[in-house]
Amino acid sequence: MTPADSAIEVRLRVNGLDREIDVDPCRLLVEVLRDDLGLTGAHVGCDSSQCGACVVLLNGLAAKACTVLAAQCNESEVTTIEGLSSGSELHRVQAAFQEHHALQCGFCTPGMIMTTVDLLTTNPSPTEAEITEALHGNLCRCTGYVNIVRAVLSLAAHSSSEGGEG
Amino acid sequence: MIPTGCSYHRPQSIDQAVDALTSGSGAVILAGGQSLIPLMKLGQSRPAALVDVAGIASLRYLNVEGRRIAIGALTTARDLERSTDLAAAVPVFAQAAKQIADPAVRARGTFVGALAFGDPGGDWPAIGLALEATLEVCGPSGSRQVQIGANLTPWEAIKRNEIIASATIEVPDGRTAAVYAKVRHPASGYALVGVAVLLTLDAAGVCTRCRIAATGALRRPARLPTIEASILGSNLDGLDLEEVAASLRAPLAGITGDAYAGSAQRAQLLRVLIHRTLHQTVAKLTSHP
Amino acid sequence: MTEFDQGARVNEIRHESGSRTEHFRLIRGDGRFTADLRIAGLLHAAFVRSPIGHARLVGVSTQEAHQCPGVEAVFTSGELPALSAQLPSPFEIPGFDTRLQSVLAREEARHAGEAAAVVIGTGAQEARTGATRLELELIPLPAVIDVEKALLPDSPRTYSDAAGNLAGRLTRGFGDVDSAFKQAQRVVSRRFSAARAAGAAMEPRCVVVDPSGSDGYALTVYEGTQAPHAVRRSIAKVLGLADKDVRVVAPDVGGGFGPKGRTYPETVALAAIALAIGRPLRWEASRSEDLLTTFHGRGLVVQADIASDEQGHVLGLRARLIQDCGAYLPTAAVVPLNTAQHLLGPYRIPACRFDLELVYTNKTPISPLRGGGRELGVFVLERMLDHLADALDLDPLEIRARNLLQPEDFPYDTGYPSRAGGTVVYDSGQYPACLETAKALVGYDDLCAAQEVDRQAGIYRGVGISMFLESTGLERERARAELTPGGRVQLMVGSPSTGQGHATSFSQVFAREARLPISLIDYRSGDTHLVDTGIGTFASRMAVIAGNAAAAAGKAFRERLREAASEELEAAAFDIDLAGSVLQVAGAPGRGISLETLAGRLESRGHLAKVAVDEEFAPERPTSFAGGAHAAVVRIDPELRSIEIERYVVVHDCGTILNQAIVDGQIHGGVAHGLGNALGEALLYAEDGSLISDSFLLYPIPRAAWVPKIEVKHLASPSPFNPLGVKGAGEGGTIGALATIARAVEHALAPFDVTCDDLPIRLHDSRLVPHAANRQ
Known part of the structure; x- marks a missing residue:
């Protein structure tokens, strides 16, 4: 049997950059x-795969980075x-969140945005x-989801502009 | 964070996976990890070794051939939710998939893994039971076929050093429809109660096959044979489905409860869901004869 | 009528939503929460906690933990004096048996999650693995769980040296209650309860302590707290340091909701250990740990009686409030005091008496939690009015209309004794209009009329409308502003934002008063180094207190700028106008100086500090009263016992609105929180005092599909008690939601014998048996 805790090599492409890292097999992607990579935008809000603050795209699909071992991502x-996005440019989902005040404390926001990116890729309208x-797997305690839903709805292909005023 | 260490294997073939399971005591299979990893994080599961089967390319497929569906061990809920071929052949898969957890979990959690794990509140086990999946189980002495029936559940059928390579489902000929419905646990989203129903009717409207499986309310997902028996052979036009559902008594002792939903509450929900899923299945059969 | 310059007030809603300046970083993943900070040489802490509610601690076996790889040190309460110290109390309640929490438990653990040891490791994983190897030798003691049973003579005791579990009693009220009840033609009595609930801010608690002194402080503490100055005070007091030796920084804070306004044992323990070992330390709570140890909210039982005449005019109100405080005071004491005061609501109530009993239990201490107790006062009062209306066969809205305060009644002296001395005076409001607006928006009459037809079709739909009132604002707050060498303006406030958009709202207020473009302003807050005082971000106080401080700072800053420019431009200060970022001599085009140039010149002469202001807002009447009406339409599936919220309307009056998008967002989130409390959230304990609901698998946070699209309508009655005319808006969403949902559910299930006086509402516990009268 392989000794426990022996690091394994994992090759990843993260945000377009190739990375090779040695990881303990029990370490989570998040x-x-x-x-290790200093990417603190994905947050850890729970320990039971419920809150979604850690959602990233893994091979293009939303995944909870707290429920994936880094080793699995080779x-x-x-x-x-x-x-x-890069520079001062915003991805359209980020821009919509900004425009519709779809965040307050901002802790759940990265996960919300990544889940939305995945949603719109597979279902544009x-x-x-x-x-x-x-968004069932993305919890927010600040916004009541009202403006988050409004922001995402504004991006739906059939949507002409913002929904009605509340 | 997973508090205790474990070793990790990434076999490239089923044989290598079986070897890894056999050689290491306390080794478990890791596929999507959506049930296993949360348990490891909470310290409720402490495997000594993980055998990650994601590298075995031959396990990643979904074949839809007429009424025969073959699902490889790495096929995710999301694959089943999105397949148009599958939706045309057996719509209950997409209908059930949409009720499971959330898109991120569905993108990684596998159908076969859920059958193998048999979570008491899992959704796929109810589908596997109602649709009587046949499992291809590979072990040190080769592979064997295991048909899931009323008295055999997937998680009972496999040994620690075996791996389920695929699940195959044959939808019966004739007028057949299946429906899955659940009430989500308000916190976890697992099935507080879930019911999968499959019915086949003959030309005269007589039920020639009835499979009803429940999840959430029982210690493990299971078929409900007494309810099935009260429907089988009957003409559904003349059957009071509400009464059938209300007749659920026998397994009541086995109905679980917790501080959030007691056993009486789950029994009540189970009756309602049995009634509604039966009703919806009949409605589908009548609208698409 | 007002003590302030009318010209400074705006008697209309200001629609200045604009773009929220704090969003840009957060939507790009550039937020800096405490757990995101990276400090070289950082060690990690893990706490070892009692798993049960009450136990005698007879020993701690640390040997195995010491031997774990990566474990650097293990601390128990005896290792450092500070670790056995008590957390200081910010206030005293005379006559109370006040018990305070120790940093680490010594002889007894009095709630599940109480820490008894700390393991320091090279990494978080090492520390936690070490903590699992450390053994607490505990002898279980009987745990006090039920707050009412705790008052029985044969109950086990939270404190073995106390006569019972009562921490203290208080009575509040005014008027002749006894004769009100004697004269009454109708008296209704009811019992209410509210389960414990969690703040569950999405960011679990996290603390980083840096003892390097690199910024000139003996100790720098980073924590996502609502009250950095209070945390600094506690740390300094326990460690025997001066406040000036300790810096506390609240970086981005991932939600607060009340419980993050406390000083926690983990923070003080980390500060003490970091100072002792000279290494920076970090502790990050897992969600399970956060649910277990971050102070809980609610936890109240109320027995109430209401007296009225035959027309439903309220003559008097009596209530006995039994507050579950958990194992330690003092923060719990604030909660039932708020509850009691809000039992008066926006109504004319001639007499009342409230008896408060504060009870120790072997559970996590209680803190104010979104609503801070106000929500349960409003819940009980509004429910009592519903029940009184039913008893008198009146429409529940009619009974409210008959008792509501009228706009001309303000300022209204309730007669209720204020904690600050004197009586509680409501500043302004238009409650009848709020009620009528809610009724019209939700279509109350049509919904009621359609109910019978719906029921015949098997549809159980109900509508609930209730009023709310919220005391907002408290104490004092400062705003500082400085011109930077580059010609920008740094605006600083003591207490942090925990998601309320202070950077936007306060920059906006400041910029308007200073007549500067908002784009020139950089906002910073939540750092004791920048502003030496601050009370904290709670009690919906920041818009009221810090908002007015920012306005005053803006006004003063403009004067400093004009004075500085007058020297440069050789013109009288009163002749100088600000246009964009240019200071201009009035009527003399071309005679101007840009802010950037001015700043550069001042800097070169060492005069930059001339353009700096420090304004405190500490009004005589710091409390203003927001209020309004909530309306909900629910549809119930009686078979599945499921409740769908079809519509939710809030008519909200928080006076002058600084930024409507932010206020709307506060209301949305507040309502969602209230819906959670009304329909599902409950922290449940087992008999041994262990917490059952210890993860998000068991504690239900409202999810997107379940929260309706919340509709908000504003009616504004600016407060005459502060220059901006603002009233707080942080908690009204939660405060109004509880009774509204309860009534809507009861209304939908009117054919059945269902009463929704216990929170959360659990229809599964009701048998849904039809009333005898309705049985066919």
Whole structure:
């Protein structure tokens, strides 16, 4: 049997950059992103895969980085919130969150945005019900989700502009 | 954070995976990890070794051939949710998949893994039971077929050094429909109660096959044979489905409860869901004869 | 009528939403929360805690933990004097048996999660693994769980040296209550309860302590706290340091909601250990640890009686409030005092008497939690009005209309004794209009009329409307502003933002008064180094107190700028106008100087400090009263016992609105929190005092699909008690939601015998048996 705690080599492409790191097999992707790669945009809000503050794109699909071992991501492509846009340019989901005041404390926001990016990639014109279902695994305590849903709805392909005033 | 260490293996073939399971005591299979990793984080599961099967490319497939569906061990809930072929052949997969956890969990959690794990509140086990999946189980002495039935559950069927390579489902000929419904636990999203129903009717409207599986309310997901028996052979036009559901008594002693939903509450929800899923299945059969 | 210059007030809502300046970093993942800080040489701490509610601690076996790889040190209460010290109390309650928490438990653990040892490791994983190897030798003692049973003579005791579990009694009220009840034609009595609930800010608690002295302080503490100055005071006091030796910084704070306004044992323990070992330390709570140890909210039982005449005019109100305080005071004491005061609501109530009993239990201490106790006062009062209306066969809205204060009644002296001395005076409001607006917006009459037809079709829909009132603002706060060498303005406030958008709102207020573009202003807060005083971000106080401080700072800053420019431009200060970032001599085009140039010149002469202001707002009447009405439409599936919230409307009056998007957001989040409290959130304990609901697998936070699109309508009655006319808006969403949902559910299930006086509402516990009268 292989001795426990022996580090294994993992090759990743993170936000477009190739990375080779040695990790303890029990380390979670979110720990490696935050502690080894300095990408602290993905947050840890719970220990039971419920809150979604840690969501990143793993090979293009939303994944809870707290429920994936870094070892499982060998040869994978990871996009974090930091890789979504560069310079002063914003990704359109980020811009919509800004525009619609879809965040308050901002702790859940990176996960919300990454989940939304995944949603719009697979379903460019989600209905309100589809949006709230897609966000089922992303908890927010500040906004009551009202402006988050409004922001995502504004990006739906069928949406002409902002929804009605509350 | 996972407090205790463990070793990690990444086999490239089923044989290598079986070897890794056999050689290390306390080794467990890691596929999507959406059930296992949370348990490890909470310290409720402490495997000595993980055998990550994600590198075995031959386990990643979904074949839809007529009424026969073959699902490889690495096929995720999201794959099942999005497959248009599958939606056309057996719509209950997409219908059930949408009720599981959230998109990020569905993108990694696998159908076969959920069957193997058999979480008491898991959704896929109810589908596996109602649709009577056949498992291809690989072990040190080769592979074998295991058919899931009323008295055999997937998690009972496999040994620690075996791996389920795939699950196959054959939808019966004739007028067949299946429905899954659940009430989510308000916190975890697992099934507080879930019910999967599969019905086949003959030309005269008589039920020739009835499978009802429950999850959430029981210690482990299971079929409900007495309810099935009260429907099988009956003409559904003349059957009071509410009464059928209300007849659920026998397994009541086995209905679980916790501080959030007691056993009486779960029993009540189970009756309501049995009634509603039966009703919806019949409605599908009548609208698409 | 007002003591302030009318010209400074704006009697209309200001629609100045604009772009929230703090968002840009946060949406790009550039936020800096405490757990994101990286300090070289950082060690990690893990706490070893009692798993049960009450136990005698007879020993700690540390040997195995010491031998774990990566474990650097283990501390128990005896290792350092500070570790066995008590956390200081910010206030005293005369006559109370006040018990304070120790940094680490010594002889007894009195709630599950109470820490008895700390393991220091090279990494978080090493520290935690070490903590799992450390053994506490505990002898279980009987745990006090139920707050009412705790008052029985044969109850086990939270403190073995106390006569019982009562921490103290208080009575509050005014008027002749006894004769009010004697004269009454109708008396209704009811019992209410509210389960313990969690703040559950999405950011779990986290502390980083740096003893390097690199910034000139003996100790620098980073923590996502609502009250850095109070944390500094506690640390300094326990460690025997002066306040000036300790710097506390609240970086980005991932939500607060009340419980993050306390000083916690973990913070003080880390400060003491870091100072002792000379290494920076970090502790980050897991969610389970956070649910277990971050102070809880609610936890109240109320027995109330209301007296009225036959027309439903309220004559008097009596209540006995039994507050579960958990194992330690003092923060719990504030909660039932708020509850009692808010039992008066926005109504004319001639007499009242409230008897408060504060009770120790073997549970996590209680803190104010979004609403701070106000929500339960409003809940009980509004429910009593519903029950009184039912008893009198009146429409519940009619009974409210008959008792509401009218706009001309303000300022209204309630007669209720204020904690600050004198009586509680409401500043302003238009409650009848709020009620009528809510009724019209939600379509109350149509919903009621449609109910019978709906029920025949198997649809159980109900509507609830209730009023709320919220005391907001408290104490004092400072705003400082400085011109920077580059010609920008740094605006600084003591207490931090925990998601309320202070950077935007206060920069906006400051910029308007200073007549500067908001883009020139850089806002900083939550750092004791920048502003030496601050009370904290709670009690919906920041817009009221810091908002007015920022306005005063803006006004003063403009004067300093004009004075500085007058020297440069050789013109009288009163002749100088600000246009954009240029100071201009009035009527003399071309005679101007840009802020950047001015700053450069002042800097070169060492005169930059001339353009600096420090304004404190400490009004005689720091409390203003926000209020309004909530309306909810629910649809219930009686078979599944599920409740769907179809519509939710808030008519909200918080006076002058500084930034509407931010206020709306506060209301949305507040309502969602209230819906959670009304319909699901409950921290449940087992008999041995262990916490059952110790993760998000068991503690339900409202999710996106479950929270309705909350509609907000503003009616503004500016407060005459402060120059801006603002009233706080942080908690009204939660405060109004509880009774509103309870009534809507009862209304939907009117054919059944269902009463929603216990929170959270659990329909599964009701048998949904039809009333005898309605049985067919």
